[in-house]
Amino acid sequence: MGTDYLSEGLRESPLLHFWSLAVEEQFYLVWPGLLMLLVRVARLSRRTLGAVIGVMWVVSFAACVKLTHDSQPWAFFMLPARAWELLTGAALALAGGRLLRANRQLVAMLGWLGLGVILACSVQFSQATSFPGYAALLPVVATMLVLNAGPAPDGPALILRTKPMQWVGARSYAIYLWHFPMLVLVGAKWGESGRIDALPVATRIALLLGSVGLAAVSYHFIENPVRHSRGLSAVPARSLVMGAWVAIIGVGGAALLLHNPPSLSAGGEVAAPTLVVDAGALVTTTAAPVSTATTVAADASTTTVAVATTTTTTTAAIAVADASKDNPAALAPLIAANLPVLTEAVNTSKVPSNLTPGLNSARDDLPQVYDNGCILDVGDNSPKQCIYGDANGGVTIVLFGDSHAAEWMPALHKVSVANGWRLVVHVKKACPDAEIPTDKDPNGTDCAVWRRDVIGLIGGLQPDLVIMSSYRYKQVGAASGRDPDTVWQEGIDLTVSKVRPLTTHLLLLGDSPTPKEDIPSCLAGNLSNVAQCMDSRDGAVRPARLAVERDVARKYDADFVPTSDWLCTDAACPVIVGNVLMYRDNSHITATAAELLSPYLEAAVKSILGG
Numbered sequence: 001m002g003t004d005y006l007s008e009g010l011r012e013s014p015l016l017h018f019w020s021l022a023v024e025e026q027f028y029l030v031w032p033g034l035l036m037l038l039v040r041v042a043r044l045s046r047r048t049l050g051a052v053i054g055v056m057w058v059v060s061f062a063a064c065v066k067l068t069h070d071s072q073p074w075a076f077f078m079l080p081a082r083a084w085e086l087l088t089g090a091a092l093a094l095a096g097g098r099l100l101r102a103n104r105q106l107v108a109m110l111g112w113l114g115l116g117v118i119l120a121c122s123v124q125f126s127q128a129t130s131f132p133g134y135a136a137l138l139p140v141v142a143t144m145l146v147l148n149a150g151p152a153p154d155g156p157a158l159i160l161r162t163k164p165m166q167w168v169g170a171r172s173y174a175i176y177l178w179h180f181p182m183l184v185l186v187g188a189k190w191g192e193s194g195r196i197d198a199l200p201v202a203t204r205i206a207l208l209l210g211s212v213g214l215a216a217v218s219y220h221f222i223e224n225p226v227r228h229s230r231g232l233s234a235v236p237a238r239s240l241v242m243g244a245w246v247a248i249i250g251v252g253g254a255a256l257l258l259h260n261p262p263s264l265s266a267g268g269e270v271a272a273p274t275l276v277v278d279a280g281a282l283v284t285t286t287a288a289p290v291s292t293a294t295t296v297a298a299d300a301s302t303t304t305v306a307v308a309t310t311t312t313t314t315t316a317a318i319a320v321a322d323a324s325k326d327n328p329a330a331l332a333p334l335i336a337a338n339l340p341v342l343t344e345a346v347n348t349s350k351v352p353s354n355l356t357p358g359l360n361s362a363r364d365d366l367p368q369v370y371d372n373g374c375i376l377d378v379g380d381n382s383p384k385q386c387i388y389g390d391a392n393g394g395v396t397i398v399l400f401g402d403s404h405a406a407e408w409m410p411a412l413h414k415v416s417v418a419n420g421w422r423l424v425v426h427v428k429k430a431c432p433d434a435e436i437p438t439d440k441d442p443n444g445t446d447c448a449v450w451r452r453d454v455i456g457l458i459g460g461l462q463p464d465l466v467i468m469s470s471y472r473y474k475q476v477g478a479a480s481g482r483d484p485d486t487v488w489q490e491g492i493d494l495t496v497s498k499v500r501p502l503t504t505h506l507l508l509l510g511d512s513p514t515p516k517e518d519i520p521s522c523l524a525g526n527l528s529n530v531a532q533c534m535d536s537r538d539g540a541v542r543p544a545r546l547a548v549e550r551d552v553a554r555k556y557d558a559d560f561v562p563t564s565d566w567l568c569t570d571a572a573c574p575v576i577v578g579n580v581l582m583y584r585d586n587s588h589i590t591a592t593a594a595e596l597l598s599p600y601l602e603a604a605v606k607s608i609l610g611g
Helices: 018-040 047-072 072-075 080-093 104-124 133-149 165-171 172-190 200-227 230-234 236-259 332-346 410-417 443-462 482-501 521-525 543-553 591-598 596-610
Strands: 274-276 288-290 293-295 310-312 386-389 395-401 421-428 465-469 505-511 559-561
Touching: 018 047, 018 072, 018 080, 047 072, 047 133, 047 230, 072 080, 080 133, 104 133, 165 172, 172 200, 230 236, 230 596, 274 332, 386 410, 395 410, 395 443, 410 591, 410 596, 421 443, 443 482, 465 482, 465 596, 482 505, 482 543, 505 543, 505 596, 543 559, 559 596, 591 596
Parallel strands: 395 421, 395 465, 465 505, 505 559
Antiparallel strands: 274 293, 288 310, 386 421
């Protein structure tokens, strides 16, 4: 159950599970005082208090469902959206812990049903489950039914009161604290790409058993001695003072770390990268001087344009079998002229102090569509037509795809403004252009509705150019087990067949190379060994997938442009070019990198439009 699309594939935090404790404690800070206010001050009757709890439950649950649809991380981590779960327990307590107490057999039966539902949820809930939302109702109500059954001799107590279950129950809190860090840390060290689910099942079971052993030790030597301390229990004020000191130390330590962050560079500044931008001047059989170039400034807070001089001799490229190098004539000279910049970047060994964006701000270096809500979240399938560039421009371009299409927004917006083009954006997280099921949308329904409606809007626009681009997704559901490239070809063919008649030109923009892991995290741990975070071209680029898109483009008289040579040499794909950080996570390029690479996109679009 992912909580943030942008963190998809990143290494889990070994302390993430502590947040559920934080939500619980936030509730406990509010609930006792509110309950006293309602009972002692307002003097509400039992029935009226139940009605108040019911209203709060409904409001919280509605917020939970709404936020799960609109912004799942907020629904998962924020108390207002999770309070209904704790209020369920409060309602049960108000009822004396005995609902339907007149029918003992029914209570016992419902208790067994609840226990079965809890076990089923633990097996059936997955990354594809939209949680919390409606899905959280099942385990919450099921737990209430088990608690309501209580000590009924023919209920779940038959199992839960046995000595082994009582032993585990007493140590369950400690098991909860220990199990996740063990799984995460071992997964980060030995799992593929640092993932827990990449560990063998036997290893995960062994780690869970190990967490039970550690829990038994901490329960005996830490938890019980503190809980049963005669010195603390004899004078209640001592417990309060001890709790206060623990809180002070925690807050003080956090403040100290926040004001004294660790160094995120190996020291020293480097020059901003300079790329040749005039592709037209380079498409010649004789030497031609080029006097314009683009430079991303060394200052992390600004982006400027500088002037440089480059001379090169190259000719238009000839299509090759490797689709990742199938560069059109307008781009081949530009790529050749800028290859030395990438070659130099491959040899980068240290993270510079003027890295742009810095490692601590890389995840916020996003295209503008994230700031104004123009990229739709998972579950939101109502297209939002956002216009950039020159709203009155004579040329209309549509950007259509997922977050890997959106990553090119800074470049496309820049060149649209410069050329007076009208740019219309339709992008949605985790929704590829190809009509295939994904792990976030295994039935394909969420994306299908959005994709259908966007195509309808494109038909109304009749744009001069539609640019489509998507991340390469793993096949799931009905497509699982089939050849991924075949599935992708079928899916992208379906979409292109519908879009192509609606636009003068159509460009399939090949996906950017995928690094081997989360780049900011990797560089933070390898400040003087950048190569450790750099992937080979063979590892980062998927020529077969790009060939599929190239073939579909040819079938429908559309254009295909790979982006692999924009970011990679023949050997490797650098993660720092000059002072520019190229990736903000484990797949998306930074907005700064997109602006740096804008000459390529401008050359590609102009060659297609004939300008």
